[in-house]
Amino acid sequence: MTDTPLDFGDPADLDRLRHEFRAWLAQHPLPERESGEPVQVFLHRWHRLLHSGGWVGLDVPERYGGRGLTALHQVAISDELGACRAPGVPRIGYLAHALLEFGSEEQRLRFLPRMLAGDEVWCQGFSEPGAGSDLAGMSTFAKRHDGHYTVRGQKLWTSYAQYSGLCLLLARTDRSAPAHKSISAFVLPLDRPGVTVRPLRAANGDDEFCELFLDDVRVEESERVGAEGVGWALAMTTVSYERNALDTGHISKYGLLVERLRRHAAERGGSLPDGLLSRIGRCVVDYEVLVAHARRRTAERLAGQVAGPESSVDKLLMTRTEQRLYDTALEVFPAELAQEGGELFGDYLYSRAASVYGGTSQIQRNIIAKRILHLPSNG
Ligand SMILES: Cc1cc2nc3c(=O)[nH]c(=O)nc-3n(C[C@H](O)[C@H](O)[C@H](O)COP(=O)(O)OP(=O)(O)OC[C@H]3O[C@@H](n4cnc5c(N)ncnc54)[C@H](O)[C@@H]3O)c2cc1C
Structure with missing residues (x-):
């Protein structure tokens, strides 16, 4: 059907x-x-x-x-x-997967049903002012005491923290261990004393981003997700689900716009400005490649394959398709795109963020070079 x-x-x-x-x-x-x-x-x-x-x-x-x-x-x-x-x-699939893979049974039973129902809203506290691409360089520190931690530091770009009750937080728990073994993950209730959430207004007018200030916030040991030091592995699992076009409905949304461009080209092909026809053609090709790739990725998932560095390929394909598509739509439907508050206007602006969120395009290329192609590093 x-x-x-x-x-x-x-x-x-x-x-x-x-x-x-x-x-x-x-x-x-x-x-x-x-x-x-x-x-x-x-x-x-x-x-x-x-x-x-x-x-x-x-x-x-x-x-x-x-x-x-x-x-x-x-x-x-x-x-x-x-x-x-x-x-x-x-957009909770990636947080749910993190809890499914790393949380205790008690945490899964306590948090997942309410997360799925929307009874508890979650945000993701990974990035910091000095640690976005270089997440391993984070400085937020959770100091261990008897049965609890105190967390001190700052997070940045935490989407919708002002509407959230809980945060999946990463913090360093060991200053002497190598970066990838010294980060731990916690469930942080945002109404804890010492937490300050400050919203930031983005260019599209939305107040999506927040800064999160953590001033000696008490977090119980039972609120740690997984063992000490598994935070890095948890973060990689989380972002690999975040980098996937499959779970977002993006593919069919792009498909509707591709269809509009295709129709436009069929009706006006001969009279289109130089190069525009080929740019529309390129959008169609990008889109078809993404769809074929998404089908393959779904089959792999069904076969039980866990998302790994290949999700960087997904993210790059998704970003390229989305940005080229909206760039071309801007040429073809300029009046509609310029309509502030309109759907295409919002989608166009948000498409700019695709090469940043979930890890920038440069970082995805670095991952592909190192972990898939095993190219030598020059640094
Ligand atoms: C819409 C949106 C929502 C977001 N939501 C969240 C959220 O909910 N929670 C959260 O924790 N974070 C969130 N982020 C933050 C996002 O993960 C970071 O913006 C991203 O990882 C990049 O980090 P940065 O902004 O610090 O840029 P930087 O790391 O400072 O990078 C700046 C530039 O340098 C380049 N660069 C950096 N290092 C290298 C390198 N080694 N090689 C080549 N180029 C490099 C980058 O590609 C980029 O172009 C969100 C971002 C966006 C855009």
Whole structure:
């Protein structure tokens, strides 16, 4: 039945799930963003509505509040959401995976059901003013005492911390061990004494980013996720899920714009300015490559392959497709793109961030060079 890009030759149960979801969507139209409503508040309403229908955490085991289905089911629903231009899927998959892989059973049972339901909102406290690309250089320190830690430091670019109750926080727990063995992860309740959250306004008008100041904040040992020193491994798992186009519904969203460009080229081909036709063609090719790649990646995931350095290839492909697509749309639909508050305007501005969040494009290329191609380092 699927007419979305990620057609897996849908097995019957996946087909049924897509049907079921479309029927549910027909009964639960997409909410409108109210005038002046912060984007995160709007997305949170949407998250809760989706959860009420059973559409969040499809691949998370039932005992943790998910539906116990496969990655393929999750991808199919993300694909459906993108195809109907629904707002972004709640971006919690990568945090959920971090807890699934590194959290204790007690932590999984305590946090995952409420995270999936949107009863507790989470943010990610990794980057610092002097440690973004060089995450290993972070200086936030958690000093160990008997049964607890005190955390001191600063985080930056923490998305939507002002709307969050909990933060997955990275801090150094050992100053003498090599960087990659000295970072630990914690669940930090943001209402703890000593935590200050200061929002920053971005160029698109949203108050997505925050600074987080941590002034001798007490964190219990039971709030550490995994053993001391596993923070680096946890961070790499988290960002590899964050670097993936599959879980976001982006692919079908790009597909709608590619289709518009394709139609425009078919109708106006001969009269388009020099080079524009070939730039549209390049967008179509980028998009087809991304779709083929996403299908392969889904098959690998289903076979149990854990996301590794290959996710840097995913991130680069996604970034290139998105930025070229919106650059070309700017040439083809300039008036629509310039319409402040319009959908394309917001999407265009956010596409600039794709080469930064989840690790910059330069860093993805470094990872590919070192860990996939094993090229010699010159430094
Ligand atoms: C929309 C968005 C949301 C975000 N949300 C969060 C969040 O919720 N939580 C969080 O912790 N972080 C978040 N971030 C931060 C993001 O992870 C960092 O911005 C990113 O890792 C880059 O770090 P930086 O900004 O410090 O840049 P820097 O590391 O200072 O890099 C500056 C420039 O130098 C280049 N560079 C740096 N080192 C190298 C190198 N070794 N080789 C080649 N080039 C290099 C970079 O590519 C970049 O162009 C978010 C960022 C964005 C854009």
